[in-house]
Amino acid sequence: xxxVQEVHPGADGVIRTATIKTASSTLKRxxxxxxxxxxxxxxxxxxxxxxxxxxxxxxx
Numbered sequence: 466x467x468x469v470q471e472v473h474p475g476a477d478g479v480i481r482t483a484t485i486k487t488a489s490s491t492l493k494r495x496x497x498x499x500x501x502x503x504x505x506x507x508x509x510x511x512x513x514x515x516x517x518x519x520x521x522x523x524x525x
Contacts, residue, residue: 466502467492 467487475481483499485492 469499472496 467485469483470486470491471484472480473482473484473493480496482493482495485494485499
């Protein structure tokens with residue numbers, strides 16, 4: 466497992482590869498080979514009025 470450090474677009478401007486930092490190295494991998502996992506220490510902080518409501522990218 467690793468953490469995405471950078472993303473790299475192709476000639477068409479679409480993200481095609483990413484630089485991943487692992488415990489022992491740094492790798493460049495195609496995004497089609499990546500899988501997102503939830504972070505164990507991630508706790509979203511919502512503004513007071515949004516708690517208990519549906520939250521979208523445009524809400525915050």
